[in-house]
Amino acid sequence: MSACWMFVILMGCRLGPSHSTQTPSTCACHDHLETICASPGDTVTVPCPKLDANHVIFKLLQDEEMIYNQSYVREKKALSHKPTHNGVGVELRENKDNSSVSFRLTGVNNSSHGIYRCEGTVIYPPPLKTVSSNWRVLVLLEGHQCCRNAKSPGPNCGFHWIWILILVSIYSIIATIIAVVIWVKLRRTDSQSDYMNTKPKAPRERRKKRGVQNPIPRHF
Incomplete structure (x- = not known):
């Protein structure tokens, strides 16, 4: 899980919105x-x-x-x-x-x-x-x-900031969805691995039948 979050953070640093002066x-x-x-x-x-x-x-x-x-x-x-x-x-x-x-x-x-x-x-x-x-x-x-x-901004002064905020919000939502999907897939993979590595126990009825089929001889 930590590796996935590190990947998301690095992608955010690389692909996040750049400064407006660049x-x-x-x-x-x-x-x-x-x-x-x-x-x-x-x-x-x-x-x-x-x-x-x-x-x-x-x-x-x-x-x-x-x-x-x-x-x-x-x-x-x-x-x-x-x-x-x-x-x-x-x-x-x-x-x-x-x-x-x-x-x-x-x-x-x-x-x-x-x-x-x-x-x-x-x-x-x-x-x-x-x-x-x-x-x-x-x-x-x-x-x-x-x-x-x-105090007296030009006609498009605040317009760019609105778009920057919208892009940042959309990017944050997409990054969160990707992180959740990766986390769910990892949980499913871990659950399947634990199930496959677990050895099933023998049924109790079968063990009782074995005891009846092979009785231990008693000597008086």
Whole structure:
């Protein structure tokens, strides 16, 4: 019985509903995930790794798919104009205070939902190497995937929680039914095994008849 419950618990941990901020990606255990609940038209910053190199190509990835790349030369410090991706402006900017570089998304819209990360490839000096930032930014759209203000939620803010509760309840009922069925089958198997291993006793009438058929001779 304990083995069956362990199996059910392990299946629950593996198949249970995941956190709402998780999306398919190859996140490492040491990465930091920052969740941003953005309104349409907001600006989102995606930090890039700090690289001590003169020439670096920075790439912006959305759900592990590259959507933009920018060449950065430290001596020239020339950054290109704003391109657009699905109507969202993308710009590579440098923070002069700490010499950090980051991508800036301006005017986010419904297509901006996903996990963003920055990746840098060192061109000079050699050797050629690629470094990914430890910071990942999960962009959620207010009213669709998140609620920025709990007092005045968006049109679909509470709707997702209702579905999550319904799915959790259904999963718990199914897991309980499976556990009960397995437990009943094990009880039946144990009962049959005990019955087969038990040696039946001889009938009392048969033993009495044997005593009559083979009397013990008496000597006077």
